[in-house]
Amino acid sequence: xxxxxxxxxxxxxxxxxxxxxxxxxxxxxxxxxxxxxxxxxxxxxxxxxxxxxxxxxxxxxxxxxxxxxxxxxxxxxxxxxxxxxxxxxxxxxxxxxxxxxxxxxxxxxxxxxxxxxxxxxxxxxxxxxxxxxxxxxxxxxxxxxxxxxxxxxxxxxxxxxxxxxxxxxxxxxxxxxxxxxxxxxxxxxxxxxxxxxxxxxxxxxxxxxxxxxxxxxxxxxxxxxxxx
Amino acid sequence: xxxxxxxxxxxxxxxxxxxxxxxxxxxxxxxxxxxxxxxxxxxxxxxxxxxxxxxxxxxxxxxxxxxxxxxxxxxxxxxxxxxxxxxxxxxxxxxxxxxxxxxxxxxxxxxxxxxxxxxxxxxxxxxxxxxxxxxxxxxxxxxxxxxxxxxxxxxxxxxxxxxxxxxxxxxxxxxxxxxxxxxxxxxxxxxxxxxxxxxxxxxxxxxxxxxxxxxxxxxxxxxxxxxxxxxxxxxxxxxxxxxxxxxxxxxxxxxxxxxxxxxxxxxxxxxxxxxxxxxxxxxxxxxxxxxxxxxxxxxxxxxxxxxxxxxxxxxxxxxxxxxxxxxxxxxxxxxxxxxxxxxxxxxxxxxxxxxxxxxxxxxxxxxxxxxxxxxxxxxxxxxxxxxxxxxxxxxxxxxxxxxxxxxxxxxxxxxxxxxxxxxxxxxxxxxxxxxxxxxxxxxxxxxxxxxxxxxxxxxxxxxxxxxxxxxxxxxxxxxxxxxxxxxxxxxxxxxxxxxxxxxxx
Numbered sequence: 001x002x003x004x005x006x007x008x009x010x011x012x013x014x015x016x017x018x019x020x021x022x023x024x025x026x027x028x029x030x031x032x033x034x035x036x037x038x039x040x041x042x043x044x045x046x047x048x049x050x051x052x053x054x055x056x057x058x059x060x061x062x063x064x065x066x067x068x069x070x071x072x073x074x075x076x077x078x079x080x081x082x083x084x085x086x087x088x089x090x091x092x093x094x095x096x097x098x099x100x101x102x103x104x105x106x107x108x109x110x111x112x113x114x115x116x117x118x119x120x121x122x123x124x125x126x127x128x129x130x131x132x133x134x135x136x137x138x139x140x141x142x143x144x145x146x147x148x149x150x151x152x153x154x155x156x157x158x159x160x161x162x163x164x165x166x167x168x169x170x171x172x173x174x175x176x177x178x179x180x181x182x183x184x185x186x187x188x189x190x191x192x193x194x195x196x197x198x199x200x201x202x203x204x205x206x207x208x209x210x211x212x213x214x215x216x217x218x219x220x221x222x223x224x225x226x227x228x
Numbered sequence: 229x230x231x232x233x234x235x236x237x238x239x240x241x242x243x244x245x246x247x248x249x250x251x252x253x254x255x256x257x258x259x260x261x262x263x264x265x266x267x268x269x270x271x272x273x274x275x276x277x278x279x280x281x282x283x284x285x286x287x288x289x290x291x292x293x294x295x296x297x298x299x300x301x302x303x304x305x306x307x308x309x310x311x312x313x314x315x316x317x318x319x320x321x322x323x324x325x326x327x328x329x330x331x332x333x334x335x336x337x338x339x340x341x342x343x344x345x346x347x348x349x350x351x352x353x354x355x356x357x358x359x360x361x362x363x364x365x366x367x368x369x370x371x372x373x374x375x376x377x378x379x380x381x382x383x384x385x386x387x388x389x390x391x392x393x394x395x396x397x398x399x400x401x402x403x404x405x406x407x408x409x410x411x412x413x414x415x416x417x418x419x420x421x422x423x424x425x426x427x428x429x430x431x432x433x434x435x436x437x438x439x440x441x442x443x444x445x446x447x448x449x450x451x452x453x454x455x456x457x458x459x460x461x462x463x464x465x466x467x468x469x470x471x472x473x474x475x476x477x478x479x480x481x482x483x484x485x486x487x488x489x490x491x492x493x494x495x496x497x498x499x500x501x502x503x504x505x506x507x508x509x510x511x512x513x514x515x516x517x518x519x520x521x522x523x524x525x526x527x528x529x530x531x532x533x534x535x536x537x538x539x540x541x542x543x544x545x546x547x548x549x550x551x552x553x554x555x556x557x558x559x560x561x562x563x564x565x566x567x568x569x570x571x572x573x574x575x576x577x578x579x580x581x582x583x584x585x586x587x588x589x590x591x592x593x594x595x596x597x598x599x600x601x602x603x604x605x606x607x608x609x610x611x612x613x614x615x616x617x618x619x620x621x622x623x624x625x626x627x628x629x630x631x632x633x634x635x636x637x638x639x640x641x642x643x644x645x646x647x648x649x650x651x652x653x654x655x656x657x658x659x660x661x662x663x664x665x666x667x668x669x670x671x672x673x674x675x676x677x678x679x680x681x682x683x684x685x686x687x688x689x690x691x692x693x694x695x696x697x698x699x700x701x702x703x704x705x706x707x708x709x710x711x712x713x714x715x716x717x718x719x720x721x722x723x724x725x726x727x728x729x730x731x732x733x
Contacts, residue, residue: 184600186604191577195573
């Protein structure tokens with residue numbers, strides 16, 4: 001993916017830049033709002049990572065509002081040290097697609113960037129079913145089959161699996177799951193998400209030869225079709 | 229009249245007397261509220277007294293005049309009657325007679341013949357001012373050694389005789405003296421009262437404000453425990469508000485102090501640990517793998533510190549009361565069901581049973597996110613401290629107000645609602661329960677479990693944000709944590725509009 005990174009702190013910038021390049025992305029960078037805005041308007045990106053507070057009079061929200069004002073719908077991920085719920089709401093209201101607060105784990109940022117990039121591609125047509133390898137989800141009848149065998153899932157388990165399937169091949173973090181599947185925005189101290197994922201595995205992976213839901217150490221989970 | 233006492237009007241009224249100061253702006257020179265108050269009151273009183281006495285003066289003089297005129301008329305009538313019977317002689321005798329019998333010495337007569345000779349009476353001669361007959365004159369005449377006002381009326385008699393009947397009205401002068409004197413005395417006494425009153429009122433004001441000022445200056449000097457003593461007077465309203473404000477400031481200060489202590493202690497510990505680990509790895513790691521493990525641990529410690537910061541900031545933010553902007557109508561039934569669903573799995577994973585005991589709750593006006601967070605903290609705690617194979621209970625029910633006879637016809641509305649989480653863990657002793665909501669407080673028995681000691685502080689902050697109470701009770705075994713959340717009028721109103729009920733209030 002072609003990514004624009006606008007961040008003024010040199011350490012954070014080089015850290016993110018290095019990580020994204022290692023993940024195989026093509027990254028342009030800017031260290032102030034003016035250059036960032038210039039690039040965001042002039043070039044075509046798959047995703048823009050914006051720091052909220054930038055030197056030079058133009059901050060992240062200004063850039064975001066400007067490009068949205070030009071009907072530019074490039075997914076934008078806001079990066080900020082402001083962790084306040086209201087700040088998050090402000091950012092999303094201004095047209096941001098996701099919000100990551102500093103300090104962050106790189107795996108979290110990468111997972112969210114890739115999820116956003118994916119979203120830009122396949123949101124065109126409403127699907128009635130999702131298929132990954134031998135797993136099929138019927139979105140209308142809420143039926144799940146693997147290898148032709150029917151799997152009974154609770155409504156929440158279905159939503160969890162659906163989210164994993166929609167982001168198949170990408171790492172999804174626990175926070176992402178809590179936010180997107182449960183719509184909760186707090187940090188649970190116990191391993192609630194792990195427990196739900198392991199229950200899902202019991203039903204989706206256990207009865208079959210190969211597992212499709214994998215744990216990624218220090219990051220989260222990934223659903224990958226079984227290799228033949 | 230009462231209007232005169234209100235300050236703006238009062239001020240305008242005095243403007244013409246106000247002095248000009250250097251800037252050319254007019255300003256009433258007296259600043260003391262007590263003196264101004266008394267002065268205004270005195271002036272008002274003086275004006276009322278003058279008006280009142282003027283009225284008395286006017287009505288009694290007119291009464292006196294009427295009386296005198298009537299007396300003159302009847303007297304003249306009778307004298308003319310004498311004339312008709314006995315002529316000038318009889319009239320003269322009658323006049324002399326009357327003058328002799330007139331003890332008050334206020335009757336005035338003059339009878340003259342056609343040549344202008346005085347036949348009888350006590351007037352020395354015909355007053356020059358009296359020109360018309362049958363007309364009342366009020367003149368000042370000289371009698372003996374003094375001058376006095378008098379009413380006269382002249383009558384023409386047959387054969388060119390003329391008669392004057394008059395009446396000395398020095399009684400009116402007397403009355404006027406009395407009234408003037410009264411006015412003067414009134415003024416003197418009112419002035420004295422006003423001055424005395426001013427002093428008393430000023431003293432009262434000073435004493436009222438003094439107590440507040442003393443407390444405020446004590447607080448300004450750093451003694452936050454000083455409070456205004458309540459006296460039962462009107463200033464108690466201010467005093468109570470100020471006291472409440474001071475209590476709040478005190479609590480906030482206490483919070484800040486606690487936080488700084490906590491930062492000094494509870495944040496330094498993980499920071500030190502992370503630092504030591506990194507340092508040790510730097511010096512003694514012999515393989516990249518060892519280094520990796522150490523760095524990994526350090527990152528974990530830093531994440532823990534970040535978590536503490538986040539929790540502290542959130543608590544501070546909630547306590548500042550700024551988050552009430554996010555209040556909406558919250559469906560607690562849905563919230564509890566979702567929360568139970570989320571945690572039921574982790575309870576089961578820990579070998580626990582999550583029992584639900586939930587009755588339908590009314591809608592609450594609150595912050596959904598915060599309530600979720602608070603409930604999550606309680607459930608996290610309960611799971612953390614429960615022994616294996618025990619039961620957790622999440623219960624919720626509305627709290628009804630005690631029925632009173634006055635509103636029997638009104639359908640009973642709940643006063644608030646209670647949500648509680650009960651575990652069968654080690655519980656807390658009474659001393660710990662009292663301190664449980666303090667930041668970073670961790671019971672002795674909880675020292676070895678992971679956590680920051682901020683969970684309940686956050687729950688406490690969220691509860692306070694909703695004007696509720698956090699109650700910890702020993703459940704033997706275990707601990708029961710109860711949130712009491714009162715139902716606010718906003719929620720009631722909206723609840724009423726969504727569910728049609730007959731509205732009697």
